[in-house]
Amino acid sequence: MSITHRPDLVFERGEGSWLYDHQGKAYLDFIQGWAVNTLGHCPPEIAAALVEQAGKLINPSPAFYNGPMVELAGLLTANSAFDRVFFANTGAEANEGAIKLARKWGRLNKGGAHEIITFDHSFHGRTLATMSASGKAGWDTLYAPQVPGFPKAVYNDLASVEALIGPNTVAVMLEPVQGEGGVIPAEIEFLCALRQLTTQHGILLIVDEVQTGMGRTGKLFAYQHAGIEPDIMTLGKGIGGGVPLAALLAREAICCFEPGDQGGTYNGNPLMTAVGVAVMQRLLAPGFLAGIEARGQYLSERLLALSAKHGLKGERGVGLLRALVLADERGPEIVRQALTCSPKGLLLNSPRPNLLRFMPALNVSEAEIDLMISMLDGFLAQ
Incomplete structure (x- = not known):
C-alpha cells in the first residue's frame, strides 16, 4: 500500500554508516532507520x-x-x-x-x-x-x-x-x-x-x-x-x-x-x-557511552560552525540526537538533494521544514561526521 513516498531505488546491503542500492551507489546514513540501528547496519x-x-x-x-x-x-x-x-x-x-x-x-x-x-x-x-x-x-x-x-x-x-x-x-x-x-x-x-x-x-x-x-x-x-x-x-x-x-x-x-x-x-x-x-x-562495554557523549559534542560543534557560516539559527539536541535549525523551510529540498547527489548520497531527515534531524549510528566516526558536514555544506551553499 502507498503509505510513504518511496524513491525509485532499492537498498540491497549495508555496513556501519553506509547503505548501498541496487546500482551500487553508496549512501552515508545519518537516519539509521529513525534512530533504530544503534550499532549501524549489519553489525x-x-x-x-x-x-x-x-x-x-x-x-x-x-x-x-x-x-x-x-x-x-x-x-x-x-x-x-x-x-x-x-x-x-x-x-x-x-x-x-x-x-x-x-x-x-x-x-x-x-x-x-x-x-x-x-x-x-x-x-x-x-x-x-x-x-x-x-x-x-x-x-x-x-x-x-x-x-x-x-x-x-x-x-x-x-x-x-x-x-x-x-x-x-x-x-x-x-x-x-x-x-x-x-x-x-x-x-x-x-x-x-x-x-x-x-x-x-x-x-x-x-x-x-x-x-x-x-x-x-x-x-x-x-x-x-x-x-x-x-x-x-x-x-x-x-x-x-x-x-x-x-x-x-x-x-x-x-x-x-x-x-x-x-x-x-x-x-x-x-x-x-x-x-x-x-x-x-x-x-555497557567500558567507554562506549562516553564515546557517544564525545561524538555528540563533536557533531554539535560541527553543526554550530556550519550554522554560523551559512547564517542559520543554530543547533540543538542531546548526544547523537540533534537538529540543525535552518533560516527558511527548505529542509525537505535539502533531503531530496542529499539523496540524489552523486557519486555518493546522504540520508537526512526533516521532521519540520525548517530543520534537519541527525540520528547516526552510535558508533559513527568523527571522519564520517566530517564527511556529512562537508556534503551538507555544499547543499546549504546552493
Whole structure:
C-alpha cells in the first residue's frame, strides 16, 4: 500500500554508516532507520546473535520463559530504576502497554482515574490510543473519533501541566526529547519539577524513551540526565539495533497486570531478545557511552560552525540526537538533494521544514561526521 513516498531505488546491503542500492551507489546514513540501528547496519554482534539463536530456538510462545528473555530483562532492570519488564515488538505497542498499565493502576489505586496528560507536538506511536496521546497536528481528525483521556500540556511549562491535573488524572507521559516534534529537549529543571509535581499529586510519571533510550543521548536512558526515577518507561527502536523489539518497564509497586491482562504472540521471543542482549552488552562495554557523549559534542560543534557560516539559527539536541535549525523551510529540498547527489548520497531527515534531524549510528566516526558536514555544506551553499 502507498503509505510513504518511496524513491525509485532499492537498498540491497549495508555496513556501519553506509547503505548501498541496487546500482551500487553508496549512501552515508545519518537516519539509521529513525534512530533504530544503534550499532549501524549489519553489525557483527547482531548478525552473530541472530545466527546462533536461530539454530537453537526462535519462538516457544510467550507463555514460557526463554534464556535471552530472562537475560535481557536482567540487564535492563539492573541498569535502570525499574523492577519488571514486558517485552513487545514496537515502540507504539510498548506505549500502548504503558497506557493500559497506568489506567489499571488508576482503577485500583486512584478511584478509576484514567487521564494521562501528554504534550503538544509529542509523538507516541500509530495505534489509535498512541495517536490520541500524541500532540501531532492533524492526528485528532485523521482517524476520528480519538481515544479520550489525553489532555495536552505545553512542553517545558510546568504550570500548564499543573493546570490540567484533576481527580481523573492518573499520569503524565512525555518524551525526554521530542524527536518528531523537532528535537526539543526537556529542560533538566522541568523534568525534576515534573517528578516532584507528580509525586505530590500521587500520579505516575511515564517516560517514552523509544527514541531517546539505549544510549542515544549519551546516557543509557535519557531520564538519567535529570537524576530522577520515573514510574514507567518505554523502549523501542534502538533496543533491537534493527530488529523488531520493544519493552515496557515499571517499578514493582506499579506492576498490577494479572495473567490475561496483557500479551502478544511474538513478545519476548528469544530470536529478538538475543539481539537485545547483544546491543545491551555493547552499550555497557567500558567507554562506549562516553564515546557517544564525545561524538555528540563533536557533531554539535560541527553543526554550530556550519550554522554560523551559512547564517542559520543554530543547533540543538542531546548526544547523537540533534537538529540543525535552518533560516527558511527548505529542509525537505535539502533531503531530496542529499539523496540524489552523486557519486555518493546522504540520508537526512526533516521532521519540520525548517530543520534537519541527525540520528547516526552510535558508533559513527568523527571522519564520517566530517564527511556529512562537508556534503551538507555544499547543499546549504546552493
